[in-house]
Amino acid sequence: MQHSADSDATADDAASGIPLAPAGHDAAAAGHNAAHEPRKQRRAALRICGVSVVAAAACVLALLLAASLAAVAVLAAQLQRALPPPPPPPPFSATPRGQRAPATPGAVLWPRPRAASFGPAGTAGTVRVSPQLEVAVAAGGAQSLRISRAAALFRQRLFFATGCPEPAGLAPAANASAPVLARVVVTLDAGDDVPLAAASEAYSLVVPANGSDATIRAASPAGAVRALESLAQLITPITPVPAFVLRAGACGSANFTAALAANASFLPGFVINNAPLTIDDAPRFAHRGLLLDSARHFLPVQTILHIIDGMAAAKLNVLHWHAVDSQSFPIRSTAFPALAQRGAYSPWQTYSPADVAAIVEYADTLAIRVVPEFDVPGHSYAWGLGIANLTVCANKQPWGSYCAEPPCGQLDISNEQTYSFLATLLKEQAAAFPDALFHLGSDEVNRACFTDDPGVAAFLSRSGWSVDRLIANFTLRAQDMVRASNKTPVFWEEAVLETTADLPKDTIIQAWRGVSSVAAVASRGFRVIATPASMWYLDCGRGSFTDGGNSWCDPFKTWASMYMYNPLQGLTPEQQKLVIGGEAAMWNELVDDANLVGIVFPRAAAVSEALWLQDSAVRDWGEASQRMDRLRSILVARGVDASPIWPEFCRDGSCI
Numbered sequence: 192m193q194h195s196a197d198s199d200a201t202a203d204d205a206a207s208g209i210p211l212a213p214a215g216h217d218a219a220a221a222g223h224n225a226a227h228e229p230r231k232q233r234r235a236a237l238r239i240c241g242v243s244v245v246a247a248a249a250c251v252l253a254l255l256l257a258a259s260l261a262a263v264a265v266l267a268a269q270l271q272r273a274l275p276p277p278p279p280p281p282p283f284s285a286t287p288r289g290q291r292a293p294a295t296p297g298a299v300l301w302p303r304p305r306a307a308s309f310g311p312a313g314t315a316g317t318v319r320v321s322p323q324l325e326v327a328v329a330a331g332g333a334q335s336l337r338i339s340r341a342a343a344l345f346r347q348r349l350f351f352a353t354g355c356p357e358p359a360g361l362a363p364a365a366n367a368s369a370p371v372l373a374r375v376v377v378t379l380d381a382g383d384d385v386p387l388a389a390a391s392e393a394y395s396l397v398v399p400a401n402g403s404d405a406t407i408r409a410a411s412p413a414g415a416v417r418a419l420e421s422l423a424q425l426i427t428p429i430t431p432v433p434a435f436v437l438r439a440g441a442c443g444s445a446n447f448t449a450a451l452a453a454n455a456s457f458l459p460g461f462v463i464n465n466a467p468l469t470i471d472d473a474p475r476f477a478h479r480g481l482l483l484d485s486a487r488h489f490l491p492v493q494t495i496l497h498i499i500d501g502m503a504a505a506k507l508n509v510l511h512w513h514a515v516d517s518q519s520f521p522i523r524s525t526a527f528p529a530l531a532q533r534g535a536y537s538p539w540q541t542y543s544p545a546d547v548a549a550i551v552e553y554a555d556t557l558a559i560r561v562v563p564e565f566d567v568p569g570h571s572y573a574w575g576l577g578i579a580n581l582t583v584c585a586n587k588q589p590w591g592s593y594c595a596e597p598p599c600g601q602l603d604i605s606n607e608q609t610y611s612f613l614a615t616l617l618k619e620q621a622a623a624f625p626d627a628l629f630h631l632g633s634d635e636v637n638r639a640c641f642t643d644d645p646g647v648a649a650f651l652s653r654s655g656w657s658v659d660r661l662i663a664n665f666t667l668r669a670q671d672m673v674r675a676s677n678k679t680p681v682f683w684e685e686a687v688l689e690t691t692a693d694l695p696k697d698t699i700i701q702a703w704r705g706v707s708s709v710a711a712v713a714s715r716g717f718r719v720i721a722t723p724a725s726m727w728y729l730d731c732g733r734g735s736f737t738d739g740g741n742s743w744c745d746p747f748k749t750w751a752s753m754y755m756y757n758p759l760q761g762l763t764p765e766q767q768k769l770v771i772g773g774e775a776a777m778w779n780e781l782v783d784d785a786n787l788v789g790i791v792f793p794r795a796a797a798v799s800e801a802l803w804l805q806d807s808a809v810r811d812w813g814e815a816s817q818r819m820d821r822l823r824s825i826l827v828a829r830g831v832d833a834s835p836i837w838p839e840f841c842r843d844g845s846c847i
Contacts, residue, residue: 299424299425299427299818299821300421300424300425300470300818301424301504301505301506301796301799301800301818301819301821301822302474302505302506302799302800302803302804303800303803303804303808303815303818304421304470304471304472305471305472305473305805306470306471306472307468307469307470307471307472308468308469309465309466309468310400310465310466310467310468311465312464312465314369315400316400316464316465316466316467317369317462317463317464317466318369318370318371318372318398318399318400318402318462318463318466319369319370319371319372319402319460319461319462320371320372320426320461320462320463321371321372321373323373324346324372324373324374324375325373325374325375326338326342326345326346326374326375326377326419327374327375327376327377328376328377328378328379329376329377329378329379331378332377332378332379332380333379333380333381333382334379334382335379335382335383335412335415336383337383337412337416337555337556337558338377338379338412338415338416340556341412341415341416341419341556341557341558342419344556344557345419345423369402369462370400370401370402371402372398372402372405372463373402373404374404374405375404375405375406375407375419375422376404376405376406376407377406377407377409377415377418378406378407378408378409379409379410379411379412379415380408380409380410380411381410381411381412382411382412383412385411385412386627387413387508387555387558387559387560387626388560388626388627388628389627390410390411390412390413390414390558391410391411391413391414391473392410392411392413392414392417392473392474392477392508392558393409393410393414393472393473394407394408394409394410394414394415394417394418394421394470394471394472394473395407395408395409395418395469395470395471395472396418396421396422396468396469396470396472397467397468397469397470398422398425398463398466398467398468398469399466399467400466400467405422407419407422412558413508413558414473416503416557416558417472417506417558418470418472420503420504420506421470421472423825424504424821424822424825425463425468426461426462426463427461427462427463427464428460428461429460429461429462474506474802474803475802475803475804475805475806476770476771476772476773476802476803477508477771477772478508478509478720478771478772478773478774478802479506479507479508479509479772479773479774479798479799479802479803480507480508480509480510480511480562480720480772480773480774480775481498481502481507481509481510481511481774481775481776481777481791481795481798482511482513482564482722482774482775482776482777482778483495483498483510483511483512483513483777483779484513484516484777484778484779485512485513485514485521485542485779486513486514486515486516486517486518486519486520486521486573486779487516487518487519487778487779487780487782488779488780488782488783488784489519489521489535489536489540489541489783489784490779490783490784490787491784492542492546492549492550494784494787494788495550496550496553497788497830497831498510498787498788498791498831499550499553499554499557499559500557500826500829500830500831501788501791501792501795501796501826501831501833502557502559502795503557503558503559504796504822504825504826504829504831505792505793505795505796505799505800505822506799506803507559507795507796507798507799508558508559508560509559509560509561509562509772509774510554510559510560510561510562511562511564511630511774512550512561512562512563512564513564513566513630513778514542514563514564514565515534515565515566515573515574516566516570516573517570517571517572517573517594517596517597517598517599517600518572518573518598519534519535519536519540519573520534520535520573520574520576520577521534521535521536521540521541521542522541522542522547522620523541523542523543523544524616524619524620525544525619526615526616526619527577527578527612527615527616529577529578530574530577530578530616531577532577533576533577534573534574534576534577535573544623547623547624548623551623551624551625560626560628561624561626562624562626562628562629562630562681563620563623563624563626563629563630564630564631564632564681565616565617565620565629565630565631565632566630566631566632566633566634567602567613567631567632567633567665567669568601568602568604568633568636568662568665568669569594569595569601569632569633569634569635569636569637569640570594570600570601570632570634570635571600571601571602572585572586572598572599572600573600574600574602575600578612580603580606580608581602581603581609581612582600582601582602582603583600583601583602583603583640583641583644583646583647584599584600584601584637584639584640584641584643584644585598585599585600586598586599586600587599587640587643592639593637593639593640593643594635594637594640595635595637596737596780597737599637599640600640601636601637601640601641602665603644603646603647604641604647604661604662604664604665605641605646605647605650605651605661606646610668613669613672614672614675617629617669617672617673617676618672618675618676621673621676621678622676627677627678627679628678628679628680628681628699629673629676629678629679629680629681630680630681630682630701631669631670631673631680631681631682631686632682632683633666633669633682633683633685633686633690634683634684634685634703635685636662636685636689638658638659638662641658641661641662642658647661659690659691660691662690662692663690663691663692663693664692666682666686666690666692666694667692667693667694670682670694670695670698679697679698679699680694680698680699681698681699681700681701681720682694682698682699682700682701683700683701683703684700684701684702684703684704684708684711684712686698686700687700687712687715687717688708688711688712688715694717696716696717697718698717698718699717699718699719699720699771700712700717700718700719700720701719701720701722701774702719702720702721702722702723703722703723703724703776704723704724705723705724705725706723706725706726706756706760706761707761708723709721709723709758709762709770710761710762710766712769713762713766713767713769713770714766716769717769718769718770718771719769719770719771720771720772720773720774721758721770721772721773721774722773722774722775722776723756723758724744724776725744726748726752726753726756727748727753727756727773727774727775727776727798728744728748728775728776728778729748729775729776729777729778729790729791729794729795730742730744730776730777730778730779730780730781730782730790731744731745731746731747731748732744732745732746732747732748733747733781733782734781736780736781748794749794750793750794750796750797750812750819750836751797751812751816753775753794753797753798753801754797754798754800754801754810754812754815755801755810755812756801757801757810758770758772758773758801758802759806772802773798773801773802774798775791775794775795775798777790777791777795788831788832788833789832789833789834790834792823792826792831792832792833792834793819793822793823793826793833793834793836796819796822797815797819800815813847816836816837816844816847817842817843817844819836820835820836820837820841820842823835823836
């Protein structure tokens with residue numbers, strides 16, 4: 192992970208809990224305990240008297256107070272046993288508090304579309320959605336296996352916005368006479384032969400008011416997947432059900448259906464409001480990513496798939512997988528099996544080639560690219576556990592002199608065998624990840640790690656090279672290796688701001704150390720991915736694991752602050768043309784699969800809309816709040832445990 196100088200920000204205050212009143216068996220136990228309180232109170236008072244014999248008045252007062260408290264405790268226990276049981280919960284309300292749906296489809300879509308028009312509010316603009324909604328690709332256009340797979344995925348969790356199908360066998364829903372949408376027809380201008388990296392995500396979506404086919408017209412399958420997600424977000428249950436009821440598969444159980452059937456105020460069914468409606472949409476930036484670190488803590492495959500589900504809902508389209516680092520090497524290599532055998536945390540905490548293929552395929556179905564990062568030459572301690580003589584300054588102390596965080600270790604870039612090894616590994620991994628980009632890291636390379644190593648120092652002495660020339664030579668040779676596999680190399684900003692490597696201008700550079708870094712990289716003529724730590728790092732504000740203080744990039748980044756950042760700010764028109772997009776970054780020093788999803792979402796979605804909005808669009812986090820809250824509810828209903836953005840009371844927008 193990238194680090195910086197000490198931060199002046201303070202940590203958040205800790206919150207204290209309030210104990211809850213006992214109930215049921217706990218109430219009986221409380222009564223038993225209350226009966227023993229008189230003796231406890233008297234013993235405490237007598238202890239006071241024994242310590243302060245001279246304070247006779249204080250003793251008398253203490254005994255009186257103890258007797259009073261004992262009487263109150265006994266009375267409370269008697270009252271508690273006499274209290275009737277609590278009443279059953281009230282029946283469903285058609286509009287439960289905190290569940291009020293926004294008035295128009297324009298208030299539910301995330302990201303906000305480029306252009307949209309809506310029909311009337313009320314029943315005149317309501318279209319019911321068939322439980323058997325069909326998605327078909329028009330015969331006259333291009334065909335797509337990706338759309339077939341994506342439609343099947345959406346069908347599995349239909350209805351999209353809730354994660355639950357319409358329960359069968361219930362009474363007719365409200366709006367039973369409304370037109371029924373039964374089919375969506377997708378027309379594609381291009382098929383799956385267009386790589387995702389080059390595919391347009393533009394689409395149009397039309398939902399008529401009379402129940403005839405909804406239509407999607409998309410420049411590519413990627414655009415059609417984005418349109419399907421917009422359609423999913425437009426579908427609204429007539430009676431909202433709290434997300435916790437929908438989770439864990441409860442919505443499909445017989446008990447759940449029976450409970451709904453027995454509740455007369457529950458109205459089954461799903462609708463689209465404000466039809467007819469038309470959406471014409473396309474993102475501003477082609478690269479809208481999320482960096483995911485699986486080296487500091489291993490992330491199970493299922494957790495990564497949940498992250499991909501959340502990305503699809505937010506219309507993020509690049510998973511930047513920071514797969515390996517100094518702490519662990521979990522990727523199994525066929526060419527070098529010892530890398531994971533010795534470099535992973537355990538045999539269970541590895542990714543097989545089949546695991547990698549499954550993640551890539553699942554992401555591809557949802558039109559999400561997977562860009563791997565193998566960070567070299569720094570951040571490499573775990574590499575050296577599996578390959579002899581591969582690294583220098585391995586776990587050297589004091590670590591603060593030789594690396595950004597422990598354990599230290601960098602590839603020995605003075606050894607020619609390192610280059611032979613790396614060429615073989617990168618060729619193998621380039622084949623495993625079909626995307627056009629391959630990230631080579633190159634951040635936080637520590638000069639002292641090289642100059643203090645006897646072998647590297649001897650090489651520098653023999654060759655007459657400086658350490659900077661050695662690093663530049665490695666950078667150029669590494670990028671040649673991925674170009675040999677038809678990949679475009681991506682580096683962190685140090686590769687152009689802190690080395691003399693003369694990289695080709697089609698190289699992509701990721702700027703991270705601040706907003707000014709975006710301009711610094713663009714001013715050198717390189718395409719740039721904006722990921723400023725001060726704006727889009729998701730791990731900030733969680734403390735430091737090395738000194739117990741604040742995190743280096745404090746404060747915590749709220750979704751609203753992430754939403755308001757525009758990566759083009761402060762750039763000249765020519766520099767703006769070189770910004771291809773940006774990423775939210777989730778570094779995992781203090782995050783694992785137990786808390787990952789709620790830290791990533793919904794904040795990463797704020798970055799998605801910030802990169803989706805057109806140049807002329809007004810950024811208003813207040814306007815976005817209700818849409819963000821609805822997206823969060825959709826994520827939770829789909830099994831993506833996103834954190835709330837406010838108390839449930841605020842869902843009508845009254846808190847801002």
